[in-house]
Amino acid sequence: MSSAASDSKTEVGSYFISNYPPYSQWKKDALEAVVSALHSPAVETTPLGLYLHIPFCRKRCKFCYFKVFTDVTAPEVQRYVDALCNEISMVSETEVMKDRPFRFVYFGGGTPSFLSPKQLTKLAERLRQHITWDGAEEVTFECEPGTLSETKVKTLREELGVTRLSLGVENFSDKLLEENGRAHLSKQVFRAWEWIAEAEFPNVNIDLISGMVGETWDNWKDNIRQAIDMSPESVTIYQMELPFNTVISKDMLENHTTSPVADWTTKRAWVDYAFNEFLDAGYSISSAYTVVKDPSKVNFSYRDNLFKGADLLATGIASFGHVSGVHYQNVAELEQYLSTVESGSLPLGRGYVPTDHQRLIREMVLMLKLGYLDVNYFQSKFGVNILERWKSEWEKYVEDGWATISGDRIELTRYGLLRVDAMLPVFFEPEHQNVRYT
Numbered sequence: 001m002s003s004a005a006s007d008s009k010t011e012v013g014s015y016f017i018s019n020y021p022p023y024s025q026w027k028k029d030a031l032e033a034v035v036s037a038l039h040s041p042a043v044e045t046t047p048l049g050l051y052l053h054i055p056f057c058r059k060r061c062k063f064c065y066f067k068v069f070t071d072v073t074a075p076e077v078q079r080y081v082d083a084l085c086n087e088i089s090m091v092s093e094t095e096v097m098k099d100r101p102f103r104f105v106y107f108g109g110g111t112p113s114f115l116s117p118k119q120l121t122k123l124a125e126r127l128r129q130h131i132t133w134d135g136a137e138e139v140t141f142e143c144e145p146g147t148l149s150e151t152k153v154k155t156l157r158e159e160l161g162v163t164r165l166s167l168g169v170e171n172f173s174d175k176l177l178e179e180n181g182r183a184h185l186s187k188q189v190f191r192a193w194e195w196i197a198e199a200e201f202p203n204v205n206i207d208l209i210s211g212m213v214g215e216t217w218d219n220w221k222d223n224i225r226q227a228i229d230m231s232p233e234s235v236t237i238y239q240m241e242l243p244f245n246t247v248i249s250k251d252m253l254e255n256h257t258t259s260p261v262a263d264w265t266t267k268r269a270w271v272d273y274a275f276n277e278f279l280d281a282g283y284s285i286s287s288a289y290t291v292v293k294d295p296s297k298v299n300f301s302y303r304d305n306l307f308k309g310a311d312l313l314a315t316g317i318a319s320f321g322h323v324s325g326v327h328y329q330n331v332a333e334l335e336q337y338l339s340t341v342e343s344g345s346l347p348l349g350r351g352y353v354p355t356d357h358q359r360l361i362r363e364m365v366l367m368l369k370l371g372y373l374d375v376n377y378f379q380s381k382f383g384v385n386i387l388e389r390w391k392s393e394w395e396k397y398v399e400d401g402w403a404t405i406s407g408d409r410i411e412l413t414r415y416g417l418l419r420v421d422a423m424l425p426v427f428f429e430p431e432h433q434n435v436r437y438t
Helices: 028-038 074-092 117-127 150-158 174-179 186-199 217-230 247-255 264-280 301-307 334-342 356-370 375-382 391-399 420-427
Strands: 048-054 104-109 138-143 164-170 203-210 234-239 290-292 311-315 320-323 326-330 348-352 372-374 403-406 409-412
Touching: 028 320, 028 326, 028 348, 048 074, 048 301, 074 117, 074 311, 074 334, 104 301, 117 150, 138 301, 150 186, 164 186, 203 217, 203 264, 217 264, 234 264, 264 290, 301 356, 311 326, 356 372, 356 375, 356 420, 372 375, 391 403, 391 420
Parallel strands: 048 104, 048 311, 104 138, 138 164, 164 203, 203 234
Antiparallel strands: 234 290, 311 320, 320 326, 326 348, 372 409, 403 409
8 A cells, every 4th residue: 555644655555435344355255145135134224325337438547546448339338238237237236225214325437428428318217117216316427528418417417317417627738638538638627617507506526636647837827727717516625646547657666667646745725725825715624635615505315324334235346345244346358248247147256244343444544535534423323432442543643733633523733634644554453554555
């Protein structure tokens, strides 16, 4: 696992932490437990979510580490969509789902907006034969600006009932977009923005990336200015990292080249600047990565419920799920995924059964990304005082100016918030602190 606790160069390795124990520890031999969890009543009364993975993109970004496919034919896309619908049909019959309503639904990728309006409509119709998300408080759909049309945007709002549209802007500079392998240019962002505004989604989020190859202070300031001018309900800012399977990472490893990405000090300074500018514009900081215009209007159901251990039924190739305390991932090879679903079986690939202590660690490190922890929450749910259990670690973070403690509330300073992912591995069990994350 790459550590960015120091202000070092951005080297190859995963930095962003989204689960615990690390994905590299998940194994096929846990699948029996996964199957049992899926085909048994839910062991906890938790919210239920659905994740749908659409793995197609017009181009593969040079920094992308997701399971995506480019240069696919229309029949190949249709075969996948059919398989996804069939998988959801099977998932809808599992005991763990029963008659539970979906609290949140997330269409992720890849590029979900790669699908045509006709395919999206058919997907919605097929899905609603087996499930409904009409009562969900959040339906999120990820979009690449260059894949949108006025008809497609209307389809998302009217046919799929999307409540939160997330637009992958990343940067407003055409030069940087091209250099980093993005498929869209800035003019497509502004064209799509008109359609999005007319559709009146309850929440529109735009993504930015701090530290894309070629980034400069002047460009970054211009990015933030343009994002504020657009006035979205929320903005998510990621700090560029280089997991092992990106184009940039492979070039660095194979050709022994130096990192072309800004160092961590610079990236954090850029995010710090962005936070200050958004605060001045009336936004609030919602997490280490997110600002929101109106906290009373915008919630993040997918994020917040997952952080607290909600069940998530994962569908599509290589997608990650979580039911009754058990983690699982679908198979990661396309033909294997398709043929498994077409044979009438769930495409389960590997899993992990965490201990109660590991579940505590998972919730604690994920919820710390929100910038604070309520000690009483963990005492009530897990019977553990996290201040006492990790006394020396918290004392060190307070001493170093990364956090403050007042009564039963642990709160990150801005300095700590900008480095939160680098803070988390110290809470891992010893056997997981120096292993590869993915």
